[in-house]
Amino acid sequence: MANPATEDQRTLRGEVRLSGVGLHSGEMCEIIVRPAYVNAGITFIRDSVIIPAIAGNVVGTSRGATIGLGGVRIMTIEHLMAALRGCGVDNAQVEVIGSEIPALDGSAKPFVEAFESIGTESQGKARRRYLLRKPVWAMKNGGYILASPSESFSITYIMRYDHPMIGSQTIDFVFEESLFQREIAPARTFVLYEEVASLLTQRLAQGGSISNTIVVWQDHFSCELGFPDELVRHKALDTVGDLALLGGWLCADVVAVKSGHALNVQLAKMISEMAVCDGWEDSVYA
Numbered sequence: 001m002a003n004p005a006t007e008d009q010r011t012l013r014g015e016v017r018l019s020g021v022g023l024h025s026g027e028m029c030e031i032i033v034r035p036a037y038v039n040a041g042i043t044f045i046r047d048s049v050i051i052p053a054i055a056g057n058v059v060g061t062s063r064g065a066t067i068g069l070g071g072v073r074i075m076t077i078e079h080l081m082a083a084l085r086g087c088g089v090d091n092a093q094v095e096v097i098g099s100e101i102p103a104l105d106g107s108a109k110p111f112v113e114a115f116e117s118i119g120t121e122s123q124g125k126a127r128r129r130y131l132l133r134k135p136v137w138a139m140k141n142g143g144y145i146l147a148s149p150s151e152s153f154s155i156t157y158i159m160r161y162d163h164p165m166i167g168s169q170t171i172d173f174v175f176e177e178s179l180f181q182r183e184i185a186p187a188r189t190f191v192l193y194e195e196v197a198s199l200l201t202q203r204l205a206q207g208g209s210i211s212n213t214i215v216v217w218q219d220h221f222s223c224e225l226g227f228p229d230e231l232v233r234h235k236a237l238d239t240v241g242d243l244a245l246l247g248g249w250l251c252a253d254v255v256a257v258k259s260g261h262a263l264n265v266q267l268a269k270m271i272s273e274m275a276v277c278d279g280w281e282d283s284v285y286a
């Protein structure tokens with residue numbers, strides 16, 4: 001199987017525009033994703049402030065990853081980040097009009113479809129790979145995420161909910177673009193019915209609806225699932241998006257148990273801080 005970490009950098013062939021309601025803000029938001037030069041990485045731009053999509057710029061991890069710099073914030077970047085990674089886009093600039101990335105259907109699929117329809121092109125320069133010398137992990141409240149040295153990038157996600165509709169679910173795969181696009185990207189976000197009221201009081205989920213979120217009741221889901229294990233696939237999708245904030249291709253076997261945005265981003269931050277790198281190097285050791 002081809003290892004995407006050893007391929008050349010890619011960018012989009014043209015511009016992609018998407019708009020829709022933001023999951024948490026409830027505002028109408030628009031993004032314009034444009035090609036970018038080699039080694040530019042993924043950057044966000046809002047109100048003329050440029051925010052590199054790296055873990056060090058994450059300013060919030062409550063029910064999503066929020067990136068910010070100089071007082072400017074952009075919420076819920078993780079599904080878009082996962083879609084960029086899943087389409088092999090290393091370099092792109094994402095202009096955001098509004099405070100959040102549009103929720104669309106709650107998955108990464110609409111972003112993937114938009115990127116695939118415009119296509120990507122190789123930029124003739126190797127991707128930056130993050131290679132680990134030893135295992136690295138982050139843990140909190142009974143959850144953990146562990147990355148062990150590997151040549152490729154794999155994810156094993158174990159979800160354990162004391163809930164009759166969820167229970168224990170596991171997904172395990174070696175990251176590869178076509179597999180991600182087919183099996184992981186379409187998995188939608190979800191919320192337990194019991195959490196809805198408290199999220200709304202915290203001014204979260206203001207744009208949530210059954211068209212962008214699977215609501216999990218004690219005895220049914222708000223819609224038919226696309227995969228029997230759609231929920232754990234979505235947790236894997238979030239993990240891919242959060243770890244893309246490393247800014248390069250992680251070569252590691254990742255095992256995550258009850259991990260969410262806070263732990264995922266903490267791991268990406270730890271690996272980037274451990275990395276020995278001054279200037280651009282294709283292989284970075286952490």
Ligand SMILES: [Zn+2]
Pocket residue numbers: 078079189234238
């Ligand atoms: Zn998500």
